[in-house]
Amino acid sequence: MFLHDIWPKARIGLYCEWYREEALAAEGFDPEFPVAEQETAIQRLRFRNLNAALHVDMATAGITPTRFQFASYPKVWQDLTSVIHDEIDTRFVCQNPGAVLEISGDLTLTRNDEVISFINRNLEPSRGYHQFMRVLPHLLRARPQAQVVVLGGDAVSYGAAPAGGGSWKQLYIDEERGDISDADWARVHFLGRLPYGRFLSLLQISRAHIYLTYPFVLSWSLMEAMSAGAAIVASDTAPVREVMRNGETGVLVDFFDQDALLSQLIRLLNDAGLRARLSGAARQHIRQHYDLKTICLPQQLRWVDALGHSGPQAPIA
Numbered sequence: 001m002f003l004h005d006i007w008p009k010a011r012i013g014l015y016c017e018w019y020r021e022e023a024l025a026a027e028g029f030d031p032e033f034p035v036a037e038q039e040t041a042i043q044r045l046r047f048r049n050l051n052a053a054l055h056v057d058m059a060t061a062g063i064t065p066t067r068f069q070f071a072s073y074p075k076v077w078q079d080l081t082s083v084i085h086d087e088i089d090t091r092f093v094c095q096n097p098g099a100v101l102e103i104s105g106d107l108t109l110t111r112n113d114e115v116i117s118f119i120n121r122n123l124e125p126s127r128g129y130h131q132f133m134r135v136l137p138h139l140l141r142a143r144p145q146a147q148v149v150v151l152g153g154d155a156v157s158y159g160a161a162p163a164g165g166g167s168w169k170q171l172y173i174d175e176e177r178g179d180i181s182d183a184d185w186a187r188v189h190f191l192g193r194l195p196y197g198r199f200l201s202l203l204q205i206s207r208a209h210i211y212l213t214y215p216f217v218l219s220w221s222l223m224e225a226m227s228a229g230a231a232i233v234a235s236d237t238a239p240v241r242e243v244m245r246n247g248e249t250g251v252l253v254d255f256f257d258q259d260a261l262l263s264q265l266i267r268l269l270n271d272a273g274l275r276a277r278l279s280g281a282a283r284q285h286i287r288q289h290y291d292l293k294t295i296c297l298p299q300q301l302r303w304v305d306a307l308g309h310s311g312p313q314a315p316i317a
Helices: 038-048 050-055 067-071 129-142 168-179 196-205 220-227 238-243 258-270 272-289 292-307
Strands: 013-015 061-064 081-083 100-104 107-110 115-122 147-153 188-192 208-211 232-235 251-253
Touching: 013 292, 038 050, 061 292, 067 081, 067 238, 100 147, 100 196, 107 147, 115 129, 115 196, 115 220, 129 147, 129 168, 129 258, 147 196, 196 220, 208 220, 208 258, 220 232, 220 238, 220 272, 232 258, 232 272, 238 272, 251 258, 258 272, 272 292
Parallel strands: 013 061, 061 081, 115 147, 115 208, 147 188, 208 232, 232 251
Antiparallel strands: 100 107
């Protein structure tokens, strides 16, 4: 806030992650979780936008990773903000036919296994964990050879903790466990958070990857899954549609349609040709639009260099 008081000629570039609009797009998306304290919701959102409001007059330029995030900002910010993704290092995040993931001393998974993956930073409704868990009993019965690997912590990244205490992870395990036999439950592996190398190994061996999200900032894990050549079933929500086309680079289903999620997963698992086509196109899309060396880093360097110029900076599309 006070940099210009000390260095009046300093040019300041700001990272613009998310501006919470009065439309409550993410907060009011899921009717199962209505916005708490609706009468003060607008005021609370304005408070969350305070950081942006305090800095807009002093910023020379802004940078944001996606057009979905860009669109969340008012015009005064859009006029000075460039859309440049953080990047995916596609040389490192790539297909690996020899990838393995050790689950336990008795179980190591490879691409020869029917691995289904689901990943959140923390397992919570804003990333569709509840929808995934409600499909899980039916998926296990339909795919008796499948191994389901779930990554994610027990805390809360977005939204609130469960009203009754505890974690979302355990709440939905308790909700669905009675509908899953012990034999089927033995094929479900909650691994918490993994070192990055093991995380990539999971993406590389995954036969079908599930990604669900509210209309909120996209998880980079989706784009890493695309770069690793995973075949993906994802929610048909705005941030996903920006990077994935239904039937071309993945399969999109309505966030709330559990039957569609199950049927499309089964379709993908049954059709090796479809998986190969979607996964190849997904990786190619990330390489063409989000690659570190050839796309994002050159744009980032141009953005930083422009901060040192005396004239107004034109946003980089």
